[in-house]
Amino acid sequence: MIRVSAGTAACFGLSNNRMDAYPTTAYLLSGNRCLMNCAFCPQGSGDGESFKKLGRITWPAYPWSAVEEVLPAAEQKGIKRICLQSVRHREGIKPLLELIGRLKGLSTLPLSLSAWISREEEGSALFDAGVDRISISIDVVNEEAHREIKGGSLQNRLNLLLRCAEKNPGRMSTHLICGLGESEHEMLALIDKLLQAGITVALFAFTPLKGTPMENQTPPEKTSYRRIQTGHYLLQENLSSFTSFKFSDGRLVSFGDLDEELTSLLGDGDAFRTSGCPGCNRPYYNERPGQTLYNYHRPLKKEEKEKALRDLRASLSLERI
Ligand code: SF4
Known part of the structure; x- marks a missing residue:
């Protein structure tokens, strides 16, 4: 059996669910119970219902034979990449090597593979097996919150990610979740460091899920998320530098000289689209259809671009964007 995201299953005709949007990456999930016990994720100690989810998405299990039948025709369905996500297996990376083959x-x-690895050598073995990109998820950016929410040391995970990036230039990614006790300064400082090391950053918004210890906590404000997306975009596109961003009590208040140019720089809306590996769009991973999206899985409509820019302007207290 292998777990398939509800959107991917619908895209391949494995279910009859009608989707408002389809993924451009086929998302698969290896494993059931995770050895990790991240407080935001139901895959560790979540109860029966919540255990079906990763993010807002359900991941029903299908026999391998069903996936074997549909995956060869993935491109005809608009799929550009396969993403294998994995719980932390008791047997380490062994089940993953087999699955990748x-x-x-x-x-x-x-x-792409998003999985727990413990050593650089494991990363090399996974690349040798045919993986194009590996994501080592940092998730929680504040050191103390990282210890509380994920357990273990943020610095150790970061060091491993940086060593892997040095060894495998341009092939490492990470997931960062906004709204888990970090300041905007901490988030953007880390994004800057990762981008400079050639690591691709996929931004997520914390999503409280029933059945997890964090089910009653609130997701990040959309305006705060827009500031982080904007900072990430400006750094990623080499349009600005972290040192020119201005913060007050950890909150971003200005993009420096670029404040007056944001309308033209962000006019295409790309800053607010899903970030991460090429071709990854993760529809509705953090929000319900019909809500203002944290991450747009498609090009933004004119009114969506205008609203995102308006919200950003109001939050920076600019007179005009
Ligand atoms: S950014 Fe997307 S494709 Fe890459 S590892 Fe994360 S979920 Fe998978």
């Missing part, structure tokens, strides 16, 4: 036999699409 099978997936590579079914499709020539690039394969």
Whole structure:
């Protein structure tokens, strides 16, 4: 059996669910119970219902034979990449090596892996097995919150990620979740450091899920998320530098000289689209259809661009954007 995100299953016709938006990456999930016990995630100690979810998304299990049948035709369904997500297995990376071999036999699409690895050598073994990109998820950016929410040391995970990036230039990604006790200064300082090391950053908004210890906590404010997306975009596109951003009590208050140019720089709306590996759009991972989206899985409509820019302007107290 292998777990398939509800959107991916619908895209492949494995379910009859009608979706408001379809993924451009095929998302698969390896494993059931996770050895980690992150307080925001139901895959560790979540109860029966919540255990079905990762983010807002459900991941029903399908027999391998069903996936084997549909995956070779993924490109015809608009799929540009396969993403294998994995719980932390008791057996380490062994089940992943086997699964990667099978997936590579079914499709020539690039394969991303988001998994727990403990050593650089494990990363090398996974690349040798045919993985295109590996994500080591940092998730929680504040050191103290990281220890409380994920357990273990933020610095150790970061060091491993940086060593892997040095060894495998341009092939490492990470997931960062906004709204888990970090300041905007901490988030953007880390984004800057990661981008400078050639690491791709995928931004997420914390999503409280029923059945987890954090179910009653609140997601980040949209305006705060827009400031982080904007900072990430300006740094990623080499349009600005972290040192020119201005903060007050940890909150971003200005992009410096670029404040007056934001309308033209962000006019296409790309800053507010899903970030991460090429081709990854993660529809509705953090919010319900119909709500203002944290991450747009498609190009923004004119009114959506205008609203995102308006909200950003109001939050920076600019007179005009
Ligand atoms: S950014 Fe997207 S494709 Fe890459 S590892 Fe994360 S979820 Fe998978």
